[in-house]
Amino acid sequence: MPLRESSPRSVLLVAHGSQDPRAAACVRALARTVAAVRPGLDVRVAFLEQSPPSPAEVLRAMPAGTVVVPLLLTNAFHGSIDLPAQVAGFDCVITETLGAPTEPLLTALSKRLPGIDFDGLVLAAAGTRMASARDGIEDVAAALSARFNVPCRVAYAAGVPPTGAAAVTALRAEGCRRIAVASYFLAPGRLYDMVIHSALSAGAAAAAPPLGASWHMAQLILDRANARLLAPAA
Incomplete structure (x- = not known):
């Protein structure tokens, strides 16, 4: 063709x-x-x-x-x-x-991360009820985990668990003490504010801005x- x-x-x-x-x-x-x-x-x-x-x-x-x-x-x-x-x-x-966990996306996510030492990472996303879409987000989280050699858990603003706070709590249960939040959002808005606030309220050290x-x-x-x-x- x-x-x-x-x-x-x-x-x-x-x-x-x-x-x-x-x-x-x-x-x-x-x-x-x-x-x-x-x-x-x-x-x-x-x-x-x-x-x-x-x-x-x-x-x-x-x-x-x-x-x-x-x-x-x-x-x-x-x-x-x-x-x-x-x-x-x-x-x-x-x-x-x-x-998808391509190099440009992973680099964009990495460069937005706050400039702190962290031993755990939350990937904050909007949320979707489509399991296949959530699988894609988990793939990105796994790639970030491998990139930084730290555990990375996904958190959602709406629709499905876990919340930002729940993701931070789970990482603390794994022994993480300084947790950063990566932003799986293109732009700021209500859902971004919700999930970031949830993670920070549970003790995350710092959060990234949207990809922008x-x-x-x-x-x-x-x-x-x-x-x-x-x-x-x-």
Whole structure:
């Protein structure tokens, strides 16, 4: 089968959306970083809910063949069902979500960690009821554990246990005394605040900010876009 051209010209970054204005500001900053890494690339943003514009609104003004990159760290409902439904009928290609233990993601997570010595690590995430999506988060936690040679437990803000406090308590039961919290969030918002507060209230020493507009996240987005275009055309 023929291959699509190997370098995107137009990319639409689609985030979940939030009523917290910090979230949209973070996504737009990430879009500017992606554009700076790849000069000449047309990079725009959209949101699945709670914030305008929608993917359909933006795609109407973008060329055929636009690459849609979901700014999602799990392939749960929004990645597997919601986004494809919202872009149905448009001539575009959707990449994989960002959440897998790739080197750019692990480096981005690592560089956001607080600059303290720690002997235990919590990976704080939003939460999902999809077991396959949670398995992906556990894979990232396992990779961080191997990277730093410390135990790493996942904590969720909503939907499923454990909470941030429960994860910290479990690590303390394993003998950890100085626990850091890694942020499996792209942008700040209510769920990020909830799980981080929970972990800190249970005695975590410090917590990382969201992944944000880092160069490593921009590179991960471009890697996803390039990989999708190199895939055989349907």
